[in-house]
Amino acid sequence: MRLGCAAAAAGIGFAALGCGSAAAPRYYVNPQADMTLYQKVAVLPFHNLSPQPLAGERVTRVFVTELIITDRYRVVEPAEFRAVLKEMDAQPSGDGGYDPAKLREAAGRVGAAGIVRGAVTDYQVQRNGQDEFAVLSFDAELIDVATGNIVWRGSITRKGSSRFPILGGSSSSTLGRLTQEACVELVSGLRKRAF
Numbered sequence: 001m002r003l004g005c006a007a008a009a010a011g012i013g014f015a016a017l018g019c020g021s022a023a024a025p026r027y028y029v030n031p032q033a034d035m036t037l038y039q040k041v042a043v044l045p046f047h048n049l050s051p052q053p054l055a056g057e058r059v060t061r062v063f064v065t066e067l068i069i070t071d072r073y074r075v076v077e078p079a080e081f082r083a084v085l086k087e088m089d090a091q092p093s094g095d096g097g098y099d100p101a102k103l104r105e106a107a108g109r110v111g112a113a114g115i116v117r118g119a120v121t122d123y124q125v126q127r128n129g130q131d132e133f134a135v136l137s138f139d140a141e142l143i144d145v146a147t148g149n150i151v152w153r154g155s156i157t158r159k160g161s162s163r164f165p166i167l168g169g170s171s172s173s174t175l176g177r178l179t180q181e182a183c184v185e186l187v188s189g190l191r192k193r194a195f
Contacts (some may be wrong), residue, residue, distance in 0.1 A: 003024060025156040025186050029194045033144065033151045041142060042076040042112035043067075047096030047119040055123035059138050061119065062179050067185040072195040076110045077082045084109050100148055109143040114151060126186070134160035134178040140186065142194075152194040158182045 043064055048056030060078055068075055085091075096119070101185035107115055118140035118144040126133050139155035 022158050025154055025189050027189055027193050028150065028153040030149060030151050033149070035151075035194060037144075037149065038073065038114040038142065039068075040074040040076065040110075040112045041114040041116050042081040042107050042110055043078045044081065044098070044115060044117040045078045046117070046138065046140070049119055050122075050123040051122045052123045052167060055120045058176075059120045059123065059136075059179055059183070060118070062183045063116075063140055063187070063189050066183045067116070070187060070191055072191065072193060073114075076112055081106065081110060081112075104145055111147055115145060116142050123179075125175065126159075133173045134176050136160075136175065136182050138182070152190055154186045156182050156186045159183075 043060065046060045046063070047055040048054075050056075050094055062079065064075060067073060084106045085098065085102065088102055088106055089104065090098055103115060104105075107113075117140055120138040122135050122137035124135055126135050135158070137155075137157040139153065141153035142151040144151050145148070158178055158181065160174070
């Protein structure tokens with residue numbers, strides 16, 4: 001009887017651990033890039049491809065916070081960089097992209113050697129019966145202003161735990177908390193590989 005209870009408890013534990021698991025973030029670091037060139041970077045608001053209207057802006061804010069915490073770059077805030085682009089009459093296309101020549105000029109005006117941009121592809125709460133799970137997926141990259149080449153790139157997908165964790169402990173039940181955890185994880189991984 002005890003063996004059966006222990007096996008059942010172990011099965012529930014493994015199932016609970018599997019609910020929040022996800023593939024590791026993916027990273028690319030350009031082996032030819034000279035990382036010492038990128039002291040100051042400008043940030044574009046992340047393009048929103050999710051069903052939530054403000055997802056791009058929300059993920060951008062958290063990602064920028066994590067970049068600032070690393071103390072690796074001097075960061076030109078998205079609002080400041082967007083204002084320079086607006087002065088130049090540079091408007092994003094339907095896919096969120098800008099004319100590369102205008103981006104180079106705007107980056108030159110703010111003294112940035114690189115531009116951080118990204119896209120949010122999933123930002124929602126999924127429901128399965130009575131359980132709700134926060135789901136987030138986004139990528140971020142640093143582009144060299146002079147060449148347009150990718151310096152580094154990372155992508156992450158995370159699914160939070162349900163509102164009512166089976167085994168207790170902290171829970172990534174809100175999109176805000178899941179976003180912060182994912183940004184910390186992605187920037188930490190980039191810091192080890194590229195900063």
